[in-house]
Amino acid sequence: MVGATNQTLRPFLWRAGKLFPDREIVSRTAEGIKRYTYAEYEGRVAQLAGALEDAGIGDGDRVATFCWNHGRHFETYFGVPSMGAQLHTINPLLPDHHIQYIVENAEDRIIFVDPSLAPKLASAYDETSFASVDQFVVMASEVPDVDLEPVTDYESFIAEYPDEYDWPDLPEDQPAGMCYTSGTTGKPKGVEYSQQMLWAHTMATLPQAGLDIGADDVIMPVVPMFHVNAWGLPFSATAAGAKHVYPGPSPTPADLAKLIEDEGVTMTAGVPTVWLGLLEYLDENDADMSSLERIVIGGAAAPKSVIRRFDEEYDVEVVHAWGMTEMSPVGTVAHLKPGMEDELSTDEQYDKRGMQGLLVTGLEMRVVGDDGDEVPWNGEDFGELWVRGPWVTTEYFQRPDANETDFEGNWLKTGDVVTVDEDGYVKIVDRAKDVIKSGGEWISSVELENTIMAHDGVAEATVVGVPHERWQERPVAFIVPKKGVDQDELKSGVVDLVRSEFPKWWTPDEVVFIEEVPKTATGKFDKKVLREEYDDASLIEGKTPDEDAPAEN
Amino acid sequence: MVGATNQTLRPFLWRAGKLFPDREIVSRTAEGIKRYTYAEYEGRVAQLAGALEDAGIGDGDRVATFCWNHGRHFETYFGVPSMGAQLHTINPLLPDHHIQYIVENAEDRIIFVDPSLAPKLASAYDETSFASVDQFVVMASEVPDVDLEPVTDYESFIAEYPDEYDWPDLPEDQPAGMCYTSGTTGKPKGVEYSQQMLWAHTMATLPQAGLDIGADDVIMPVVPMFHVNAWGLPFSATAAGAKHVYPGPSPTPADLAKLIEDEGVTMTAGVPTVWLGLLEYLDENDADMSSLERIVIGGAAAPKSVIRRFDEEYDVEVVHAWGMTEMSPVGTVAHLKPGMEDELSTDEQYDKRGMQGLLVTGLEMRVVGDDGDEVPWNGEDFGELWVRGPWVTTEYFQRPDANETDFEGNWLKTGDVVTVDEDGYVKIVDRAKDVIKSGGEWISSVELENTIMAHDGVAEATVVGVPHERWQERPVAFIVPKKGVDQDELKSGVVDLVRSEFPKWWTPDEVVFIEEVPKTATGKFDKKVLREEYDDASLIEGKTPDEDAPAEN
Structure with a gap:
């Protein structure tokens, strides 16, 4: 049988x-x-x-x-x-x-x-x-x-x-x-x-809980076909009998707008920058977007403004999704749940849609805190997201070293640190290697960075955990100031801003001004360089953490 | 991996x-x-x-x-x-x-x-x-x-x-x-x-090509839970996070109407007689059917009138589906294809919706004629439907005899004789054991029966293939006449009717009047009894088939 x-x-x-x-x-x-x-x-x-x-x-x-x-x-x-x-x-x-x-x-x-x-x-x-x-x-x-x-x-x-x-x-x-x-x-x-992983992933993307793909769809994957099979869309579109539209090499926003208009694209998919570019193009140019029903955004968090603008100005739903190469790749999709369209304000709906979303049918997950226990789903506590399922890999190719650290039984340790709210929506708050472990609690470097970068005087900023004898790690902010900004004023302004949004013990122990944030080959902040540079704890020598640090509460 | x-x-x-x-x-x-x-x-x-x-x-x-x-x-x-x-x-x-x-x-x-x-x-x-x-x-x-x-x-x-x-x-x-x-x-x-068969079947029912089930749905399986897991709906509804409504023992049409109204049922499923009963109830009683979006009909062919009435009077889509216990059970669903809503007349759309439909994503099929070759997809030629896929069984439990006859490699021989039209829609025309093999061609006993039963003078009729030395088999019609009908007139009337709709060689060689069509325990025509009774070919002795029988053409 x-x-x-x-x-x-x-x-x-x-x-x-x-x-x-x-x-x-x-x-x-x-x-x-x-x-x-x-x-x-x-x-x-x-x-x-x-x-x-x-x-x-x-x-x-x-x-x-x-x-x-x-x-x-x-x-x-x-x-x-x-x-x-x-x-x-x-x-x-x-x-x-x-x-x-x-x-x-x-x-x-x-x-x-x-x-x-x-x-x-x-x-x-x-x-x-x-x-x-x-x-x-x-x-x-x-x-x-x-x-x-x-x-x-x-x-x-x-x-x-x-x-x-x-x-x-x-x-x-x-x-x-x-x-x-x-x-x-x-x-x-x-x-x-494996054949089975691709089959299962394809079947999981087709339903409403996935990407809701049918024969009537006209699907344009802008995400490159060398990125996890363009998120599986060529397989999914075929399984559904949908029409495919491939945008070829280096499509400009004008190329994408024209393809949507000419071919009647109903669904497209790519990273946020593509859609920011399309919005800018549409601000200046006329194009008929009426066929377009939804844009799948993944690879990085979609700004809420993008979600809002596509909804309000073009009646296009941004479908925010999260996944990994190790997951074929789709893991979560941020659909609204039954009743939310009536019960939540438009703004609250955008908040839900802006999270990584709900685990798709067929997978299981847990969120594991620093102590190895599952954290509660309250939108605040966070831990590392673990997932398992038929399209989640259990090993890397010829990499016993990574296999040792990245898996636990049949769970993939995603390396993403997340919160889960009461409704089950996953939100990524940091990468596991970047999260700052202070006094038994975790501080999200990403959230601190986003807040600091919102300050008018900041050109670029990154936050790194540096070793600390008593608290294990403490956050240090590295800031590239805008030209002509007074550094003392900026420092106190940034500290005030952080204190207004987070618990006091999240406040960086030090603010260091630098000329440029080191970057990787693909343009991401290279925190490793900063970590190595400030590894001797000399930077924060003599400092004491804020008086209401977690271990004392 | x-x-x-x-x-x-x-x-x-x-x-x-x-x-x-x-x-x-x-x-x-x-x-x-x-x-x-x-x-x-x-x-x-x-x-x-x-x-x-x-x-x-x-x-x-x-x-x-x-x-x-x-x-x-x-x-x-x-x-x-x-x-x-x-x-x-x-x-x-x-x-x-x-x-x-x-x-x-x-x-x-x-x-x-x-x-x-x-x-x-x-x-x-x-x-x-x-x-x-x-x-x-x-x-x-x-x-x-x-x-x-x-x-x-x-x-x-x-x-x-x-x-x-x-x-x-x-x-x-x-x-x-x-x-x-x-x-x-x-x-x-x-x-x-197996666990995997149920998983795969569930995943296949969720997409648009299946039954299109989402978290917003309220699903009421009227099909009994002892019939192939209520067509898998309890699993599918759970996988989607939908609301379940179970109608309990022997629900009347009034019970069903009340559950739909009170619970906001969006989708329900059952055999045609249930929905005929609901229509009759609604003719005489008021009930709010506005939440109901679709009815999945399977187990037997849905009359076109039922499809039409639900559409026109209640804005409810009848989703015609076909499957088998051996297939977990869903195999085909009669959705319209892209463009058909614009290109086909309403009546032609009902014709498509009234067929068994399109194979769902994940299965493969072939239609095999008497000679073992695949028949063309032209809506006329017919053969036995073979299917294979991850939720199709490959064996019966402890039944080597049936396993010998009902499978061919990894194909399940469904026992259903079908046509497939140019668009790929499957239509069942007979059961393989009932199809009449005449001169190397097949005659559908079901189609002959439907035509003969449409005659005013006929109460009930069945058509059986009886052995024939030259033509292998020839059709014989067994008719229960309505009271007071002249048998000679009826016989020629029936023959004329059949000739007006089918090739001449489909005309039954003999019309036999009987008092009752033998039935099985579940009320189906028991052709086996008639076949045994007329197995000696004495009935048609001395007869010659119609001059334009297929072997001569």
Whole structure:
């Protein structure tokens, strides 16, 4: 008594090709808009599978992509895993040495690469790291002048193969996908997705508790297809029989507005900066957004102003979601619960929508405090979010060190420190490594930063926990003042501001003025540098923490 | 690289209890309406699990129910499988000897029984068949006077156990559910559901392509909970955080109308006769149906008039679905595809909605003709529907004979003969055992019957294939004429009617007048009796089939 077939991507491809043969897949390319149907897509995916097989790709071989969002990239999404190989989507924005590490670690056999990204890949190329790579396939109809060998173009690669393929029955633990986390510290960690994980994640994104995707939808993933499978949207859209719109390389807000208008996009998805850019564009330009029903925002917290503006000015719902590479990636979605539209003010509704949201159907979570116990759901106490479920990984690829620290039984320790309110809404308050542990209680560095950065005299600020003999850690604020601001006034102003919003013991023990906040390669604050610099506690020597520090209460 | 946890029912219970603690579960009982919340439900389910464990129930033990639709029955849905046992829902409408066979075959350890059904169970009781049964638990707060031993009442059974339970990590192939098909011939066949099958089926019912269930829904399953888990709705509603409404024993149309009105039911589900009854009630009585958005109709084809009337008079969408016990059960749902609301006339839309519909996401199908090849999707050619997928079983419980005939590789041969139209909509035209195979082509006995029964002079009719030396089989019509009808006129009238609607070679070779169509225990036409009676071909001796029979064309 088990299901007649394993959970694989095959039935999604079958259903789209057979029941929605006329629905379209649209791509913005350097040569203009290209469109074809699921019926043609299904045939091309079969051709790709035939070509891969003929190229010696078999069970468990890794096939990589180094591409933007377009139809050919989407063909690899089904073609590679459904013939038994594993699709490894490489982030082309990584520094060369990370790309080298990733290709070598994954032992990729073939790399599909966009013409516009071929120079970047060529610059990362070195013989040792790329030793496993048999060939490069450029996503074009003829081979451009690239410095990669041996190389062919995609259309030639698939041309001679039939448009039907005898898709195998795959085991459900067959490796199907792979993505590396672009961690801010240390080497990227590989996360593998089995056929079953992708199946389960896809099924979980379709319902109302997920992203509510149906055949009527026209879905435009702006989130790159090398970021956790564009949050799974190409799979979800196919499973639903929806129309796909791929915005191609480096779309501008004008490009996105035009695609929404021309193709009748109902749902799109990406990080907050994309939508800030779109709002700015729409302030200055006319575009018909009437087809657009919702924008899925993830990757970082969506400003409440963005949620409000899309709602009030464009009647577009911002669907705030949270996830991780380790979770395929969707974990929470900030939908309102029954009755909230009537019971909450519009502003309170935006507050709910601005949180990371409710755990989707099929997962379980707990929030674990510093003492190892679960913290109460009161919107105030916080702890590290742990999750488990059928699309949550239990290990990193060849990383026993990380496996030791990041998992506990079948729980993934997400590294995100959160509160959960009485209604069950998760809100991220910090990363676990950045939270400040003071006297047995936790202080959110992120909340302090947000408050301090709201001060008129502050250009940039970050807050770091520095070691303290008595209190374990105490917060120190590093501030880049705006030009011409009086530092003494600024310091007392910042302290007053913090005290007005938080318990006194959250007040930073010291305010340090610096010229620039150190940043990582991807532009995030690099607190590690500051932590190392102030690791000897000399900074706060002789200080005593505020008199109402938690241990004394 | 596998999911962190197996696919089980546990996360559904967790999510409803933790994220929707205030949503209600409402039951119509002999003592009036009872209601409690998911928070209380979760506690009671934990109590039940503790009680079962204490009663010696462990991994894989079967626990049976013999109950109508109510909250306590719903408690067994999660309590039994989530603690590692297997929930076996017995159909109390079966004849005693079937109940005996089923209890003995399943080796049930405990039977939960409604007070109103206890006499029926007592009448079926015999020591040999019920040898495995340790005890009976009556679904009440005190033990009524029943002839079952040893017996306790449900509230006493669970009373002393804590409202928390340490739910185990179960393997995904752990047996979780069981249901016997009430076949019209032979012994009932047991179908088992693993944790994974129930998980996958639940996830497949939630999206728009399934039944589109969300937290805002108020779901009333009228389909009995002993019929394939009430089509899975108790699981689906919980997974979504929806409100449940259980109509209790033998609800009248007035009861259903009142529950819809009082509880704000948004979705309900049952066989066509229930909804015909509701329509008749509403013709004569006032009731507020404004909360009701959709009715899922399955179990038999919904008359187009029912679809039309609910739409036009009550703005309620009839969602026609098809499934089987072997499929957990949902297989197809007749949603309109993108654009159809604009492109098709209202009548054509009803035609689409009246078919069995489109295969839901996650399954695959083929339609196999008599020659073993797939038939084209043209709405005319027909063949047997085969399906496969993660919630389709691959075997019957201890029935190697049936396993031999009803499966082909990982395909379930459904026994339903269908057409598929150009849009992919499945329409059942006959049962495989009833289809008439004539000269290498198939004739639908059901379509002939429907046409013949539309004749004014016909009270009842059935069409059976009888053996034929040259054509393999030929159709013979058995007609119960209305009183006082001239038989010769009727015969030629029926033949003319059939010829006006079907190819000439579909015309029955003979029309036989009978006094009554033989029926099975459940009221279906028992064609087997007629087939046996006319098995010697004497009936059609000397006849030649119509000159344009298919083999000559």
